[in-house]
Structure formats: structure tokens, C-alpha cells
Amino acid sequence: MSEKNQLRDVFDAIADPTRRRLIRLLSEAKEIPLHELAIQFQMGRTAVSKHLTILKEAGLVLDRKVGRETLFRLNAAPLREIQDWVAFYSKFWNANLTRLNQLLEEEEE
Amino acid sequence: MSEKNQLRDVFDAIADPTRRRLIRLLSEAKEIPLHELAIQFQMGRTAVSKHLTILKEAGLVLDRKVGRETLFRLNAAPLREIQDWVAFYSKFWNANLTRLNQLLEEEEE
DNA sequence: TTGACACGACACCGATAGGTGTCATATAAT
DNA sequence: ATTATATGACACCTATCGGTGTCGTGTCAA
Numbered sequence: 001m002s003e004k005n006q007l008r009d010v011f012d013a014i015a016d017p018t019r020r021r022l023i024r025l026l027s028e029a030k031e032i033p034l035h036e037l038a039i040q041f042q043m044g045r046t047a048v049s050k051h052l053t054i055l056k057e058a059g060l061v062l063d064r065k066v067g068r069e070t071l072f073r074l075n076a077a078p079l080r081e082i083q084d085w086v087a088f089y090s091k092f093w094n095a096n097l098t099r100l101n102q103l104l105e106e107e108e109e
Numbered sequence: 110m111s112e113k114n115q116l117r118d119v120f121d122a123i124a125d126p127t128r129r130r131l132i133r134l135l136s137e138a139k140e141i142p143l144h145e146l147a148i149q150f151q152m153g154r155t156a157v158s159k160h161l162t163i164l165k166e167a168g169l170v171l172d173r174k175v176g177r178e179t180l181f182r183l184n185a186a187p188l189r190e191i192q193d194w195v196a197f198y199s200k201f202w203n204a205n206l207t208r209l210n211q212l213l214e215e216e217e218e
Numbered sequence: 219t220t221g222a223c224a225c226g227a228c229a230c231c232g233a234t235a236g237g238t239g240t241c242a243t244a245t246a247a248t
Numbered sequence: 249a250t251t252a253t254a255t256g257a258c259a260c261c262t263a264t265c266g267g268t269g270t271c272g273t274g275t276c277a278a
Contacts, residue, residue, distance in 0.1 A: 015124035068245040068254045076201035092185035177275040
């Protein structure tokens with residue numbers, strides 16, 4: 001068995017910008033309680049909590065209860081699946097650039 | 110401007126398994142017409158066409174019309190955004206493994 | 219020229235995503 | 249003891265997603 005209890009596709013979990021921002025926030029501290037995460041967003045606490053649940057289902061986040069708070073921490077390991085997947089295609093933009101892209105590349109630089 | 114006309118979030122485009130399989134198929138040949146792609150899936154041609162439209166909106170696919178066929182080709186360049194994003198977090202599974210993950214790692218190997 | 223084929227453009231549909239507000243409960247602070 | 253805080257669990261709503269079938273048109277083959 002190469003991966004753990006993956007209730008949720010990791011690709012799906014990182015598809016949402018809010019969830020990517022949560023991942024970023026959690027990477028900047030060891031543990032952060034829900035209410036502290038929630039104030040970083042315009043949306044309500046309930047919505048943020050749902051996003052964290054999805055991240056949990058993908059194994060990207062761990063939580064533990066301390067007093068009345070729930071502390072969340074990042075678990076980046078499942079992201080390796082993403083890295084492995086995308087690494088396969090890196091050869092296509094190293095060598096195999098399409099003509100259109102070559103032109104766009106030149107413009108950008 | 111670092112990226113082109115991105116109508117669609119690349120993270121969103123690769124979130125769907127069907128679309129990832131399309132990307133894979135397109136990586137194995139230069140150009141493939143829609144009908145040939147469609148027969149690889151259980152779903153109908155219309156659905157596959159929609160997925161290709163989404164990939165096109167994300168810049169991951171280019172198409173050109175030849176006779177009555179529409180030929181699709183992979184353009185992997187936008188995947189660099191994914192690689193850059195995930196690379197940032199690689200340090201977290203190289204050094205900063207959680208205790209739970211250490212245990213799971215040991216089991217797996 | 220007739221028929222098969224490939225496709226785009228629709229209209230349509232059920233399920234899910236992403237948000238809301240409310241309520242009950244456990245914990246902390248006064 | 250009372251009040252404020254933090255959260256989970258719901259019910260609910262709307263927009264979007266991922267699929268379907270159909271129709272019209274352009275292209276190729278017989």
C-alpha cells in the first residue's frame with residue numbers, strides 16, 4: 001500500500017484557492033486554531049471549517065482538540081503525489097515546447 | 110505578465126481524473142482527433158469534448174481543425190505553475206515529517 | 219449525389235460544491 | 249453563577265459540474 005486512508009483526491013483538495021491559502025497559512029506556523037484561521041477570510045467560520053474538513057479527508061491536515069479550540073496543522077506528505085504526477089510532464093516544457101509557446105516565452109522574458 | 114490568457118485555473122483543470130487521463134493520452138502522441146480520444150472513455154463524445162474545452166481554457170491543450178476532424182495536442186507549459194507551487198512544500202516532507210507520518214512511512218517501506 | 223462521419227452548439231438534468239444562518243454544547247473568563 | 253467563546257452539526261440555498269441526447273452543418277467516401 002503506497003498511500004493511506006485517502007477519502008478525498010488530493011488533486012481535488014488543492015483545486016480550491018481558499019484551501020491552497022489555508023495550506024499556506026498552516027505552513028507558516030506549527031498549529032493554528034480554527035477561529036484564528038477563519039478571521040483571515042471574508043467567508044464565515046462554517047465555510048472555513050468545511051474546507052479544513054476536505055483537507056483532512058485528503059490527509060493534508062491534522063487536527064487535535066485542546067480545550068475549546070481545535071488546532072490544525074499541515075501534513076504536506078500527500079502533496080508528493082502531485083509532485084510525482086507533474087514531474088512526469090516536466091520533460092514536455094523543457095524540450096518539447098510548442099511553437100506558440102516559444103513565441104510566448106520570448107515575449108515574457 | 111508571467112502567464113498568458115488563463116481563463117481557467119490550472120489547479121481546477123487537473124482536478125478531474127478524466128482530464129488527467131486526457132493529458133496522459135495526449136502526452137503519448139503528437140496530435141489526436143476528438144473521436145479517437147472519445148473512444149477511450151465510457152462517456153460520450155460530448156462530455157469528452159467539454160473536458161477538452163476546459164483544458165483549452167487552462168492553456169493545457171491546443172487544437173486545430175483539419176478537414177472534419179479537430180486535432181488536439183498537449184501544451185504542458187502551464188503545469189509549471191503546479192510544479193512551482195508544490196515545490197515550495199517539499200521541504201515539509203523532507204525534514205518536517207509529523208510523528209504520525211513517520212510511523213506510516215516506516216510501515217510503507 | 220447520396221450517405222456516413224466528425225464536430226459544435228444547445229437544452230436539459232441530477233448531484234455536488236461552496237457558501238449561508240442557526241442551534242446545542244463544552245470550555246474559559248468574570 | 250453567569251456570560252462569552254469556540255466549535256460541530258444541521259438545514260438550507262444557488263451556481264456549477266459532469267454527464268446526457270439531439271440537431272444542423274461541413275467534409276469525406278461510395
